Amino acid sequence: MMDEPVCLVLAVNATYCLLAIIVQIIQKIVFGKLRSIEYQHMRDKFWNFVFYKFIFIFGVMNVQSLNEVLVWMSWFTCIAFLLLLTKLCKDRFEYLSFSPNTPMYYHWKVLGLLVFIISCCLLLTVSCLTSSLIDMHSMTFMLAECVIVTTKALHVIMRYGIHLYDIQHEDLWERKATLVYHVDLFMELLTLSTNFLHHLHMLFSGNIWLSMASLVICMQLRYIFSEIQKRLLRHKNYRRVVANMEAQFPQASREEIEAQEDQCAICWEPMENARKLPCGHFFHSACLRSWLEQDTTCPTCRKQLDIRNTIRRDRPARLVPDGLNDPRAVLNPTVGVVQHRNHFWHFDGPRFASWLPSFSVEVTSLTTTTGMPTNQPSNSQLDTMVREVHDIFPQVPLQVIRNDLQITGSVEATTDNILEGHVTIPTNPRLSTLPQTPPPTNEDDQSNFQIQTASTSMLLSLAFSIPLLTPPVATTSVQSTSSGVPTIGGHFSKAPQEREQVLKDRRMELLRQARLKYLN
Template identity: 25%
Template sequence: MLPLAIQAVMTLRLRLVYLVVEIFRVSEMMRLQTYAGCSLLGALAVIYHAFNSRRQFYPSMVYLSTSKISLVLLLNMGLVIMCILWQLIKRIFLGHLREAEVERLNEQSRREIMEILFAITIFRQDFSVSFLAMVTTLLLIKALHWLAQKRVEYIETTPTVPMRSHIRIVSFMGFLLLLDCLFLYSSVKFLLQTRQASVSLFFSFEYMILATTTVSTFVKYVFYVSDMLMEGQWERKAVYTFYLELIRDLLHLSMYLCFFLAIFMNYGVPLHLIRELYETFRNFRIRVADFVRYRKITSNMNDRFPDATPEELNASDSTCIICREEMTTAKKLICGHLFHVHCLRSWLERQHTCPTCRALVVPPENGASTAGGQRGARPAAHQPGTSTTSTAAQASVDGAVDNNLSQHQARLQAAAAAASIYEKSYVYPSPNPPVWSPGYVVLPQAYRPLGDSTIVESGGEQAPGANVTHGESTSNMSNSQLEAQTKMLQHQIEVLQKQLQLLQKSKLEGSVDNKGKGVESSSSSVSDSGNDGHTGETAL
């Protein structure tokens, strides 16, 4: 009985929420209808007053165009008519908007209104009633484009879409493309007739951007439909989509640069273009970097990633985590996970990490020298027990400490170095490790045993220098490495002694009430670290 009661309560609450939403929506529509009705009555009253007082058509038109009150009421009525047409187009092609579409519309509208206000300041000599009407039309058409893009994204992520939705979205994109071409043609025609920079340059650029965006959205939708007809087996869909977005960003970047230069040479700095220009350049740069990285990884996938053996397929789960299908043949990543070849290729088009463990598929080029590849450099290993105060003091004394390693990694590095010196607890990884979790730290270059081998770095990546057994590590160590280790321990002892002196000096100068406890804890931690370093030197 209790689950049924809970279910009934939840159903009642959902119905109540839905009822409240419907009430707000109806009230909003009633407010819009009331506003439109009042605007219509005001416009009709002004027109009636003009014709009743002037008795002729021409004097009435002069009165309506010169009277400020009449002009404001007529412009307001024109805005209401444009909003009604916009609502009608939205209702025909899209129906009711979803919450995500409304949020996207509100966010983009706020940003676009600010940019249009900046654009008006640039073209202030062309400011007129017709200019305001064209700007309002442009804003409403842009809003329709935002809704079209969001609806296409929704269709692509929905498993089952009725045929009616496909027909409506295709018709909607065709209608938007027709509007873009018409306004672009009129703007370019006026620009060629005047043969001088004017506000038509601004509208030509805007509608050109909208037209290319509409074409890109339509082509992406065609890719989705083609993949749907192939039952999701089109392997090259992601590649073509990536190329499409790359070409679109390149075209937009070229247009923004040309328009920026044209406005800068004729009017001044176009402030409304700075953000769009920067975002377009950043997106294009990211896509180019992803494309280069993708081509580098996939150019030699057969050589870079070995084929999984039948034993490895049987030992692990033979289900590909990307497509959730059984694997008969698979590729093995460095981290040890197995995937289909085509699934891995499609995954690498968007991501460059393992889908399972998020380790890098290909280690960085300078990954071998990330944790102390220079042999003569001072190591940044902090002994366990050092506090934040001692770390700050060491940074003031020794400016050559490697700040890229975190405190936890530095402690692991010091422990690995001590274990390799005293042959007590450190065990080198096997030549073919299974799956390594991100937590292993690379041994500094000065402590690595001789020989061409590989060591597993942080994040599961392999770097040259440590594919040796535990027994060979001691026999292959040279005298130069032992000297480097001795110098390292001596240097640590000197640093800790200097830290102790600094802390004692600050203890004498500071106040006992405010700093006594902190200095005492720091001094105790530094003294413990000094004892550990002294013990390591004695054992060596």
């Protein structure tokens, strides 16, 4: 009878009606009325799921027969059911955990549902493994789906466990934030990497190259990869912040905390253990850590916390192009050229499709020891940065700027270092040779030159920093320039040199006004 199409449609319809009733009952018992954000999440997740699974069934698996379509549809219905319920539990947990006087049985209902989801996943896994009808590829796909749903449900259960343990205990649990962070990190990375492998498997299993499905899967892979990258970057930042905090802000003693007679300004809870900032303000370690992940000032008085030195030690060259830090870089003394690691990339076309070609690309980075680029466009980013700083400080040798940039990796930080005198400038002028810029002859010309060649982004900071360092020199030089030009602007000249001159003079005038305003 099931071979009749009408009967089949009726059976499928009846199954979906039954499932809808079950979902309604679960929703009524466990969640009650859904909040609008929960509805929104359900809708988004559902249509996303339908879209990707449609691509999977017809694009990746290339299902032809009606029976196979039915098998996959019922499988994905189960998975969608479990996945949506997990998402709902997660949303509800986040909502309930923020309201401290939620009755306990609300929590137990959600937890019970999560346990039910995990048992369903286990059941599906077992039936998958024991079934003799499914081939190896399909089984791996199905198992990956089960693992993803189980991991997500387990994650919510673990978070729930931590939360319930915390609300059962009256006193503040200092290590809760650290534990939550590491649970989140581990479970999120586990889900993301399983998902990544699952998609890679999809891409390589079927013969789907250069099809719409492969494009969609590649986009999805790219998205998952960027998510993993973001998560790892965040973790790097977290570790840096923790190391900084432990090194620089000591634990306050009990007497100090009692003398303070204050609550933590971040969470408004009383303090038993706290860290002390140089400005004299106290915070919980966990609160301070999550604050420092976003900001480097004191939460109470906004005093800038000096954590730059440690950052510099931790990340010696964030923006330095690949190869400069490479210990394998070899110095060739005869030609004064540093040869860096070669980048070798090989594409094996026939491995994927018989008609695709094979080819290799090899890139070698070369830089002279004087810091100037060879005819190959290598290390261009660092060179640009060196030139930018040298334009501002022509008296500082290129090699000195380059060395500092390799440490800081930022034009602003190096500029600060030079202005604050952290950079030692040797007296030997031979090192400072830049072909495009003539060397300054005296102190007066030098400050003039600094202003003229300053890039627009640095204009403002120079206008304020030069009077602080050498007020008489800078002021006289600009005054002498502006006094030589009685009228600025007024008409639009046709000669480009004249227009440039007018613009330069205008800039001088603006700088002079800003400086006067600052000094008064």
